[in-house]
Amino acid sequence: MKLPLSFYEREDVLQICRDLLGKYLMTDIDGKVTGGLITEAEAYTSQDKACHAFGNKRTNRTQIMFGEGGHAYVYLCYGLHQMFNIVTNREGEANAILIRAIEPKIGIDTMLERRNMDKVLPRIAAGPGSVCKALGIRREHYGLPLDGDTIWIEDRKVIVPDKDIVQSPRVGVDYAGEDAFLPWRFRIKGSIWTSLPK
DNA sequence: ATGTCGATTTGCT
DNA sequence: GCAAATCGACATA
Numbered sequence: 001m002k003l004p005l006s007f008y009e010r011e012d013v014l015q016i017c018r019d020l021l022g023k024y025l026m027t028d029i030d031g032k033v034t035g036g037l038i039t040e041a042e043a044y045t046s047q048d049k050a051c052h053a054f055g056n057k058r059t060n061r062t063q064i065m066f067g068e069g070g071h072a073y074v075y076l077c078y079g080l081h082q083m084f085n086i087v088t089n090r091e092g093e094a095n096a097i098l099i100r101a102i103e104p105k106i107g108i109d110t111m112l113e114r115r116n117m118d119k120v121l122p123r124i125a126a127g128p129g130s131v132c133k134a135l136g137i138r139r140e141h142y143g144l145p146l147d148g149d150t151i152w153i154e155d156r157k158v159i160v161p162d163k164d165i166v167q168s169p170r171v172g173v174d175y176a177g178e179d180a181f182l183p184w185r186f187r188i189k190g191s192i193w194t195s196l197p198k
Numbered sequence: 199a200t201g202t203c204g205a206t207t208t209g210c211t
Numbered sequence: 212g213c214a215a216a217t218c219g220a221c222a223t224a
Contacts, residue, residue, distance in 0.1 A: 042205070050205065052220090061220060079217030081206050098205060129206050172205050195206095 003153045008069030008088045008146065013095040016088050017043040017186050020153070022160035025102055027151050029136035034107030036125055036134075037158060038099060040194040042170045043184040044085075046094035050176035053094035064143050065094035072144045072151055074137060081129030084137045086146065086153075100171070100185070101126040103193035104134065111135070127195040164189045171195070 003023065010016055026035035044051040046065075052075070053062040064073050065087050073085040073096050089095040102125045104111055111134040115124055125134040132138070137151065146152050167183040174180050187194050 044205075052205080057221095059221075075205090076217095076219065077204060078206050079204090079219070083205065085205085100205090123207090127206065133207095170205070175204085 001155050002147060003155060005068070005070035005145070005147050007153075008086060009090055010069070011089055011093070013043045013045055013088050013097065014184065017041050017097045017184070018165060020086075020097065020099075021165060021186055021188050022158040024105065024154040024156050024158075025099060025131075025135065025151075026106065026154055027135040027137060028149055029141075029151075032107055032110040032136065034104075034110050034135050035154075036102035036104045036106070037193075038101075038153075039103050039191045040099075040101035040126075040185070040187045042098045042100060042186070044096045044098065048176070048182065048184075049179040050170060050173035050182075051094070051096070053096075056094060062094065065096050067091055067143075069095075070146045072137075072141050072146065074132070074139050074142045076139060077129070082132040082138055083128045084132050084135075084141075084151075098128055099131055100128050101187075101194045102131055102134075103191065122192045126193060160188055 020038050020041050023038050024035050046053045046056050053065045068091045069088040071087045085096040085098045125131045166187045166189045168185045170185045
């Protein structure tokens, strides 16, 4: 079943991030349905120096994070990679979750095409830029609601027990001072479909 | 108007 | 393992 907006409107972004592991991230883009099981995600809040909306800084780019939970925040990084995030919490609270890796499940042929690969390797959708490329997510999808029919998340009753979840510091946020140490990266232990440990 | 730098990936040495 | 690729957001002036 498709997760309702109420799933994302909860206040505890870390809990939501944890709950997302094992869910299916699905897209219907360019006439192709693709999707996979979320194996890795990171949480960000406006209290956190690594977050684009740190200090409740509203800009054209970050404004969506201040809206209600359950919308897509897509941005460009290093001039070439798109990153897909899920906005959480109620309007006014800028929280977001970066999807960092999925295990490919649906539309694998399409993902191979988009990634210019001829066989499925773990790196097909490991790393936030790769996830977006494999699923076809682009900046034009900024702001889309996740209860729509372009990007959504399904609960397919995959249970990920607490003992199979690893928390660690987030990737690529060294510039965030002490906040770089917050253990807000969640991964499914032992999954080969995650980006490398730092 | 200009300069810096990034929530990264890839390919080559 | 390292460095290039590549551009928009943001800060400063």
